[in-house]
Amino acid sequence: MEGNMRQGQKGKLAVGYLLTTLLLLGCWGSTGALPKYGLGYNPQREKLGIPTIPTNWTLQDIGKFIDCFDPNPNQKAPHRLAKRIFLENGAISREVDTFYSGTNFYYPPERLTLPQEISIQYDYAPASKGNPWKAYADLSADERLKPVSIGEARRILATWGLRKSDVGGGPPG
Amino acid sequence: METKKNNNPVHHAAACAAGILLVWACSAQPAFSFYDPNTGRWLSRDRLEDPTQPSYGLLANDPNNDVDYLGQVSLKQIKGLITDSVTGSADAIFNFLQNHPPTPREISALNKLLPPLKRKAAGIFDVNTSTMTWRDIIFDWFFELGNTPFEFKDKDKTTEDLKKHEGVNDARDLAKKRCAEGKPETEKTWRYGVDQFYQSLSSADSIAIALGSYSVSVKASSDCCQFEFSVLNDSGWESATRFRKAATPGGTHQGIIPDRARNTPGIQLGGTMKEHWTWKETCDKDKKENSQ
Numbered sequence: 001m002e003g004n005m006r007q008g009q010k011g012k013l014a015v016g017y018l019l020t021t022l023l024l025l026g027c028w029g030s031t032g033a034l035p036k037y038g039l040g041y042n043p044q045r046e047k048l049g050i051p052t053i054p055t056n057w058t059l060q061d062i063g064k065f066i067d068c069f070d071p072n073p074n075q076k077a078p079h080r081l082a083k084r085i086f087l088e089n090g091a092i093s094r095e096v097d098t099f100y101s102g103t104n105f106y107y108p109p110e111r112l113t114l115p116q117e118i119s120i121q122y123d124y125a126p127a128s129k130g131n132p133w134k135a136y137a138d139l140s141a142d143e144r145l146k147p148v149s150i151g152e153a154r155r156i157l158a159t160w161g162l163r164k165s166d167v168g169g170g171p172p173g
Numbered sequence: 174m175e176t177k178k179n180n181n182p183v184h185h186a187a188a189c190a191a192g193i194l195l196v197w198a199c200s201a202q203p204a205f206s207f208y209d210p211n212t213g214r215w216l217s218r219d220r221l222e223d224p225t226q227p228s229y230g231l232l233a234n235d236p237n238n239d240v241d242y243l244g245q246v247s248l249k250q251i252k253g254l255i256t257d258s259v260t261g262s263a264d265a266i267f268n269f270l271q272n273h274p275p276t277p278r279e280i281s282a283l284n285k286l287l288p289p290l291k292r293k294a295a296g297i298f299d300v301n302t303s304t305m306t307w308r309d310i311i312f313d314w315f316f317e318l319g320n321t322p323f324e325f326k327d328k329d330k331t332t333e334d335l336k337k338h339e340g341v342n343d344a345r346d347l348a349k350k351r352c353a354e355g356k357p358e359t360e361k362t363w364r365y366g367v368d369q370f371y372q373s374l375s376s377a378d379s380i381a382i383a384l385g386s387y388s389v390s391v392k393a394s395s396d397c398c399q400f401e402f403s404v405l406n407d408s409g410w411e412s413a414t415r416f417r418k419a420a421t422p423g424g425t426h427q428g429i430i431p432d433r434a435r436n437t438p439g440i441q442l443g444g445t446m447k448e449h450w451t452w453k454e455t456c457d458k459d460k461k462e463n464s465q
């Protein structure tokens with residue numbers, strides 16, 4: 001009887017050790033890009049007109065990219081969904097901001113209900129490669145993944161009621 | 174029987190398992206008749222057959238289209254059994270998930286374990302649209318890798334495969350026909366129904382397995398000699414676990430797991446991923462003129 005109890009305790013301890021090890025491994029795997037290109041990079045983002053990362057957001061370092069998102073969004077209201085920061089050889093290469101209108105649309109060909117979304121990308125590659133900004137609007141069954149100008153994307157986001165602090169200053173001029 | 178729709182890899186695995194089990198179970202039976210694989214017919218009458226019925230009664234008297242592989246059940250019945258086992262299992266999983274939703278604490282604990290796994294996956298699966306394979310698309314969806322929407326261009330690996338796929342071939346033929354009738358725009362959806370599901374398994378059709386149903390838009394030039402193709406697909410849980418019930422007219426499919434956008438609350442796996450392929454095709458003008 002006592003032996004069984006001891007065995008049970010040992011089992012629980014083993015599970016505890018396993019979970020702790022996995023959690024530690026999760027922390028240990030961080031590449032160190034988080035402090036540099038996370039909140040620490042916000043001043044640079046402000047200069048470029050890219051949306052900054054709010055201080056209350058969750059940040060996850062996945063190695064080749066960093067995911068930033070609101071841990072408790074109001075899912076029925078228009079809101080800024082997430083930012084994904086892409087890294088190449090440890091340096092920032094691109095970031096993508098996604099916004100959600102709070103409503104969905106039905107897409108008959110795939111018989112799916114999809115969220116109305118706008119995504120804005122900024123490419124950190126040298127300016128010689130052309131316009132660093134790119135935007136897509138996924139608003140209705142007739143306008144799937146429509147490429148839009150950054151100005152048009154910002155205009156739509158304003159109609160959703162999103163503030164400048166959410167959307168960023170945008171490109172100069 | 175309702176037509177079942179399916180899009181992605183999760184239920185394919187379940188269906189494969191069910192199919193393999195069924196084939197294994199059936200192959201464990203002793204042979205009931207002598208079967209000639211060259212003609213697809215039985216050399217002797219089935220001992221279990223009702224002697225009062227015509228020879229091919231079990232096959233609805235259509236031995237050419239409904240081959241009796243095992244001497245006991247028809248292909249349609251086998252398909253029905255697999256479908257029922259998959260949908261039955263899916264229904265049980267759906268009911269279990271409805272009655273036992275994971276608690277926020279459990280979701281949070283699971284999400285804390287995911288980043289190292291995703292880091293590993295990011296090192297294995299390609300997110301470069303030029304070189305990605307169909308397998309990469311499936312795993313990029315599952316581990317939420319890369320940048321959605323994925324924009325694929327002409328000469329990209331998957332674009333070149335897609336150009337030859339049944340859905341695109343059908344859309345191309347239709348676009349040419351419509352253009353000749355003065356209609357420059359064509360929309361065609363390739364549906365992934367039960368028959369396509371079995372075909373994709375038997376022919377290892379990786380495009381169908383990765384995409385499921387997809388829609389093709391074609392815009393033709395005024396001389397019907399240049400065609401702009403656009404293929405759209407959304408990869409998400411809803412379509413991946415959709416084998417449970419077919420869509421109601423105008424409604425949505427009822428998958429086992431509902432769709433979830435990337436980086437929204439919930440388990441951080443399988444957030445909806447969007448894929449878009451575009452390319453142009455030009456006809457051989459000399460050939461066209463000669464044929465006129």
